[in-house]
Amino acid sequence: MPGSKHKVAFGDFQTPIDLAREVCSAVARTGLRPRSILEPTCGTGSLLLAALDEFPSARAAVGLDINQQYVREARDALTGSPNRSKVRLLAANFFDTAWEKILRSLPDPLLVIGNLPWVTSAVLGSLGSRNLPTKSNFQKHRGLDAITGKSNFDISEWMMLRILDWLSGRQATLALLCKTAVARKVLAHAWRAHAPLASSATYIIPAFLHFGAAVDACLLVCAFVPGAHSSDCAVYEALASRAPASRIGLRNNQLIANIELYERWKHLEGRERRKWRSGIKHDCAQVLELTKEDSHYRNRAGEIVDIEDTYVYPMLKSSDLANGKVACPRRWMLVPQRSIGESTASIKHVAPKTWAYLTRNKALFARRASSIYEGRPPFSIFGVGEYSFSPWKVAISGFYKHLSFKVVGPFVSRPVVLDDTSYFLPCKTRHEAEYLAGLLNSETARGFYEAFVFWDSKRPVTVDLLRRLDLLALASALGRASFAARLFSDGKATQAELALN
Numbered sequence: 001m002p003g004s005k006h007k008v009a010f011g012d013f014q015t016p017i018d019l020a021r022e023v024c025s026a027v028a029r030t031g032l033r034p035r036s037i038l039e040p041t042c043g044t045g046s047l048l049l050a051a052l053d054e055f056p057s058a059r060a061a062v063g064l065d066i067n068q069q070y071v072r073e074a075r076d077a078l079t080g081s082p083n084r085s086k087v088r089l090l091a092a093n094f095f096d097t098a099w100e101k102i103l104r105s106l107p108d109p110l111l112v113i114g115n116l117p118w119v120t121s122a123v124l125g126s127l128g129s130r131n132l133p134t135k136s137n138f139q140k141h142r143g144l145d146a147i148t149g150k151s152n153f154d155i156s157e158w159m160m161l162r163i164l165d166w167l168s169g170r171q172a173t174l175a176l177l178c179k180t181a182v183a184r185k186v187l188a189h190a191w192r193a194h195a196p197l198a199s200s201a202t203y204i205i206p207a208f209l210h211f212g213a214a215v216d217a218c219l220l221v222c223a224f225v226p227g228a229h230s231s232d233c234a235v236y237e238a239l240a241s242r243a244p245a246s247r248i249g250l251r252n253n254q255l256i257a258n259i260e261l262y263e264r265w266k267h268l269e270g271r272e273r274r275k276w277r278s279g280i281k282h283d284c285a286q287v288l289e290l291t292k293e294d295s296h297y298r299n300r301a302g303e304i305v306d307i308e309d310t311y312v313y314p315m316l317k318s319s320d321l322a323n324g325k326v327a328c329p330r331r332w333m334l335v336p337q338r339s340i341g342e343s344t345a346s347i348k349h350v351a352p353k354t355w356a357y358l359t360r361n362k363a364l365f366a367r368r369a370s371s372i373y374e375g376r377p378p379f380s381i382f383g384v385g386e387y388s389f390s391p392w393k394v395a396i397s398g399f400y401k402h403l404s405f406k407v408v409g410p411f412v413s414r415p416v417v418l419d420d421t422s423y424f425l426p427c428k429t430r431h432e433a434e435y436l437a438g439l440l441n442s443e444t445a446r447g448f449y450e451a452f453v454f455w456d457s458k459r460p461v462t463v464d465l466l467r468r469l470d471l472l473a474l475a476s477a478l479g480r481a482s483f484a485a486r487l488f489s490d491g492k493a494t495q496a497e498l499a500l501n
């Protein structure tokens with residue numbers, strides 16, 4: 001068989017038999033007694049074989065895989081087994097299979113168990129592979145774009161959405177190994193589409209141990225019962241766990257990471273009036289990011305940069321925020337504009353050496369691919385505004401896996417700017433920043449945000465998350481509202497009020 005390119009295109013990670021047995025025991029603990037079993041991409045058959053052993057109640061089973069050699073191996077593995085006569089094994093493509101006929105042949109309760117291909121449409125595109133749903137099928141799928149994102153999606157996600165459609169109206173259980181992020185998207189889709197789910201659970205799987213894949217993965221189990229409409233999912237930390245660690249679910253049409261915390265703190269939800277901001281997007285970091293050495297700067301290419309200080313600001317990256325290294329920024333950012341679209345022509349007169357440096361590097365600016373720079377003044381940047389230069393900020397990194405808000409103040413009498421993977425509230429005074437950081441670092445605020453954060457996401461902290469917390473409601477909950485009321489109405493508060501709060 002196939003080389004590694006082929007394996008990648010077919011998302012081919014065969015489930016080890018020990019894991020397959022553990023998966024089946026976890027499914028059996030739900031009390032399921034299926035009369036039939038379907039493994040829609042069965043590979044060499046470990047999940048199918050383990051399910052047949054675990055569920056003797058099953059009278060019929062179907063396994064299908066695109067790889068003929070795997071289907072032969074699955075057939076060989078069943079030779080001599082008392083289960084052999086129950087099973088039909090098919091070498092076929094999931095995307096061209098007449099599933100309706102197969103599904104009709106499988107009586108309820110039906111167990112659909114499997115481990116679908118682990119590959120994304122982007123990877124298939126780069127390999128020139130056609131292991132994809134046909135376009136017409138793909139477009140017919142209701143709301144698919146909304147679930148998968150338009151350009152890149154997991155093939156398993158597309159398959160799982162099809163499987164959800166099959167199971168509506170049936171007494172059935174789905175038990176699939178998949179990326180945790182895919183499980184969540186599929187659950188959100190099922191809940192929003194009012195799929196008849198009686199219960200759902202995820203069990204964390206150590207994917208690296210079993211598959212050598214560094215992804216967050218789980219077993220997703222969903223029980224379908226006509227008329228049911230649960231929109232909760234129990235989260236188990238391991239296949240062997242007997243009690244869930246937490247519950248996720250859909251509330252108010254939003255995906256909630258921790259239902260218990262959400263129920264406790266949902267009264268703090270609102271649309272925060274103060275604007276959370278992102279740091280400056282400076283795509284030309286090799287030119288704009290500098291370090292300072294005595295009398296000159298040095299850029300990321302290692303060149304000495306002799307420019308005026310006029311447009312240079314101390315800078316913190318989101319890693320500095322996460323590591324708490326905020327007092328003495330180690331980097332500097334050359335910021336050619338104070339607002340988006342501002343003319344840069346005056347730099348030539350105000351700071352001629354800076355202009356000469358930028359002009360020397362104009363080819364690098366021109367190379368920036370994004371269309372947002374088209375028709376803009378030379379050396380334009382994005383994510384910049386007066387707020388970028390506020391003297392004080394309460395800031396957090398978008399990438400790191402903990403909620404810790406830092407007070408950032410001026411450095412050598414200049415405002416500190418942040419990079420675009422950080423978020424912040426601009427503040428006029430130190431007291432304002434310290435007050436807000438105090439609110440945001442409280443257990444209450446943390447509990448609120450934890451209700452919404454999925455820590456395995458690429459960027460767990462987003463502006464959308466931050467802005468959900470109504471700071472005035474938070475201040476009231478903490479008994480610190482009087483200062484907040486003035487602060488939020490006109491941005492001012494007296495020292496005396498601060499002391500009171």
Ligand SMILES: C[S@@+](CC[C@H](N)C(=O)[O-])C[C@H]1O[C@@H](n2cnc3c(N)ncnc32)[C@H](O)[C@@H]1O
Binds near residue numbers: 116
């Ligand atoms: C992650 S492996 C898992 C195999 C098996 N379910 C298991 O648990 O060991 C994914 C399987 O999907 C199969 N596959 C990939 N694309 C397919 C397609 N379009 N139709 C059917 N099977 C496919 C691969 O051959 C591979 O055996």
